[in-house]
Amino acid sequence: MPALVGRFRRAKPAGVPYAKEMSAHPAGRLIVMGVPGPELNDGLRDLIRRIRPGGFIYFTRNMSHAGQFHALVRECRDLAGHPSIFTVDQEGGRVSRLAVMGERPPSGEDLAQAGREEWFSEHGRLTGRLMQAVGLNLNLAPVLDYAPPERKGVDNSLAGRCYGKHPREIIPRARAYLRGMRSEGVAGTGKHFPGYTFCGLDPHGDLPLVDRPKEKVEAEELSVFREVGKECEAMMIGHAQFPAWGVNSGPASLNRAIVTGLLKDTMGYRGLVMTDDLEMGAIANRYGSAEASRQAVRAGEEILLVCHNPACAEIARDALAEMPEQAWRPAVEKVAAFCAGLKEPAEKFEEGNWQQINREIGEFRKKVTGRG
Template sequence: MHGQLLLLGIKGLELSANERHILQKVQPGGFVLFGRNVESPQQVRALTDSLREICDNPPLICIDQEGGRVTRTKEIGNIPPSAGQLSQADNPSAIAWHGTLTAELLIQLGCNMNLAPVLDISYDDECDNALRGRCYGKNSQEVITNAGIFNRNMRRQKILSCGKHFPSCGLANVDPHYKLPVVDKSKEDLLASDLLPYTALMPELNAILTCHTHFSALDPGEPGLPASLSKNIITNLLRNQLGFDGVIMTDDLDMGAIINTYGRGNDVKMAIQAGNDMAMICHQTDTTEAALAALEELPYAEIADSLKRIAKLKKKIPKTYPFDQKKWDKINNDIMQLRVEVLGEEGAQDQSDHIQNSRSPVEDY
């Protein structure tokens, strides 16, 4: 039961016997795939099929398939344009096509949720805060328009969506993969800017992912508390004030902003008690049983609403269909055509996805 509150990473290209044993015992609510899990389309599909087989309840099978440098399938196919490139091209039909192609690709791989769209505003395209190139606009209206087009077209194909990173990572001046960013913006200013994409698109999002950034004006009595562990931000602001009734999940708790301060077990308990429905452990998967043991200390009354929201979301998981190589090849070719439409013939051929001078590991996962 408590395992449903966990979203877990997988170590490699297939489940080891020990990994299978632990996951069958834990029965997590879902999984998150990364580049380390990708060798070929057929291999990924075999992996996702095996994840479904070991779960008593249908699992969420998530992936960060944003486009650009955050494309987990970059080693096995063409890389779609990034959100930043799509926004700069000012081509709504290309964004819609990107949403459709992303969903079609994930269906072939057996994934059912994309950890996208990014709803952060790009205040500084040069800031090394892990978001360069990943934002759909430089103001709230651009993000609402562009991310909304992507999201609607992806969800039309039944792939579930997750807006991120609530309440805002665009304001961060450091990378939370390494340490905790601190933002001083007031709630009133956030409501008039960074939170507008969430309030506008909330009815069209299946889930929202919370960020590892401290907001000093929102948590003045809790110095250094990340938003992802803040009851004030998650329960009071997102759930009660803004009225979001979908699944709320943390960003990866293995990031430096969390793991440098909070021990495994304490972090997942704090995450759920703050109002998240699911806690994400992407890399230190050997700590899964410790995380479960900590969650099992929470009484049923504290997790009942989360379990109901997770079960409700899982009813929307789409039916899986056999892998189709011809469909995969067509999707891959169409992604290249999308690149040409957005970047031009010459730009489309350069699929280097690294941002110069970036230190963020986000593109390497």
């Protein structure tokens, strides 16, 4: 896996101090949290100072225009008080958070239909430039699931998002995308390990069951994660149940046999490991924020995504703080090292640069799809 330290890091600008060190519990570093709107109020600022999270995830609710959003990212940086993750889902197509402020890139399916590997690399470079322009340093992309024809029409959240119909198509395309994005200083996240391809439900609503033999999963779904994982700075664990790794095991994201046993020990993955959003129905319908957070850390995750309710982020931090130090300390150290290798948000937003990148994305979409 590519080294991060020294590749992305930029020193904190002089004269812009971080928030003063707070008496916050170090386990807050394992939380990447969402905030509710385009601006922070005093109560939310105080909560961020108390948690001192490892990062922030943003959605369209946080974006009115690019200059405002860049300022929000910078304020979150200062409040956190340490180098942090600033992330969105910027895949292309319908999962393009930044499109609310500009152009919509082509989808994974659009690129797959065009079939030109060099366009995946171009997509990665444009995505990296776009994210850097507003201070983001980690993308929750690419999707490493695939879209076999027999699964067309299944409502499992993947429609239009996959890079191909077969694992062998995904591997070179995802690698090209990640390398393009990395060349612009943005890290990538493979998702949704060990695979949503054969889910029958959308995990945003409830827990899907993937009842496939272990040897099938290992030969097909895992072949992509095994190969592309070498290029992924981070890996997201999905909320699907895989009985092949424990009949009553619950979601993969809370299953130590999958997170630690399969991904880390068997496959040798050494990057940052994160949950999908712990507020999704697949988790929230079965677990409270505290219990889900404890189980995720016991399973082996280093980052817990708490995307919508800031109060849930504080509940999660408090639950981790009650665990023995040996349960969370190694993950805190890993997150700190990871963040030290990421670029920090630039102090100044360049409107002209933002507009130029969006013009190029619009032209790229037309080239890929043949449509305006």
